[in-house]
Structures are given as C-alpha cells and as structure tokens.
C-alpha cells in the first residue's frame with residue numbers, strides 16, 4: 060500500500076430525482092422510483108458522513124439511476140432502464156451528455172490529476188442493497204467490493220473488515236458480496252486507466268435495512284464505517 064492515500068468519496072445512486080424534462084415519461088413510475096431500483100437508500104447520508112470524517116471530496120449524483128445508471132458502462136444493457144431504454148437515440152445521447160458524462164469525467168479527471176502529481180487515490184464508492192431479493196434474504200450488513208487481483212484493494216478491504224469486526228463483532232461483513240467487484244461498474248472502468256499502485260476503487264455496500272430501519276442502529280453503522288475508514292488514513296508505510 061502507498062504511504063498515504065488521497066481519499067475521494069463517491070455516490071452514484073444517491074437520489075431518485077427526475078429532471079422536469081423527463082417527468083412525463085416517469086409519471087406512472089412513482090413506486091419504482093421510490094423502490095431500491097430508483098436509488099440506494101441511505102447511501103448519500105453515509106457518503107456525506109464519510110467525506111466529513113475523512114475530510115475528503117465528495118462526488119455524488121441525486122438523479123435516479125432509472126434515468127441513467129452512472130455505475131454502468133455506456134455500452135452496458137442496463138445503463139438505461141426499462142423506462143428510458145426505448146427513448147430515441149438522440150434523447151439518450153442528451154441524457155448521457157447532461158447527467159452521465161459530467162459526473163464520470165469529473166471523478167476521472169480528479170483521479171488523473173492526483174495520480175499525475177505522484178499521489179495514490181483511494182476511491183470509496185458508497186452504495187446500498189435491498190435486504191431481500193427474489194425471495195432470498197441477503198445475509199450481510201456490509202459488503203466490500205474490489206478486484207481480488209489488485210493487491211492494494213485486497214489490503215484495503217482486509218483492513219476495513221478487520222477494523223469493523225474488531226469493534227463490532229456482531230456486524231456481518233462480507234467481501235465481494237452481494238456483487239462481485241469486477242462486474243461492470245465505474246471502478247472497473249477506472250482500474251483500466253490507473254495502475255494498482257496509484258488507484259484503488261472500493262465499493263462499500265450497506266444493507267438497506269439500516270437506513271430504512273431503526274435510527275439508532277443506522278447511526279451506529281455510520282459511526283462504525285466512519286471509524287473503520289479513518290484507520291485507512293493512518294495507514295503506515297510498510
């Protein structure tokens with residue numbers, strides 16, 4: 060691991076806002092927008108908390124992933140949802156130009172600038188997952204997604220998992236769950252641009268039963284993650 064990380068916090072699925080120009084096509088999709096498919100409940104609250112605790116810049120989007128999914132590649136089937144997939148190609152281009160590319164470019168440029176000046180960037184992308192899907196309960200409180208082939212990412216996740224579990228043994232922390240860190244997303248895209256020693260992209264996935272449940276437990280989880288991430292700042296050179 061590098062001596063110190065330049066930490067940035069990101070949140071692609073922070074909200075379920077629909078710009079007024081697209082309100083009409085979402086008129087009958089209020090329920091969908093308010094569901095886990097519309098946004099990642101709690102992710103922006105946690106992202107803000109981590110950014111404050113780590114004094115790190117925060118990049119977030121409040122526009123719903125059902126308009127365009129910032130955590131998918133432009134060529135991926137799911138970059139547009141069932142609501143926007145059928146729009147005319149020019150309209151889809153316009154959505155990319157207005158709501159997708161500015162976010163993706165800003166994060167990429169920030170990382171590139173820091174890497175160019177000799178820094179190493181730790182990109183923590185905050186997400187949340189629905190507690191049950193297709194009748195199956197997901198048995199984790201926190202998921203840490205990374206590429207097992209990247210040494211720095213593996214070490215960061217081990218450190219986070221250790222820090223979380225030593226302070227909160229009751230927390231179920233799993234790696235590459237409920238998704239694999241190498242599946243299509245923003246961090247795999249960025250890994251192709253920056254080497255292991257200069258860039259680590261970790262997705263922190265939290266179970267939505269916390270933000271949508273009892274507030275005391277939700278605040279405790281936020282504190283636990285914030286303290287665990289702060290141990291990364293104190294990472295000593297090896």
Ligand SMILES: [Zn+2]
Pocket residue numbers: 072099130185186187
């Ligand atoms: Zn997400």
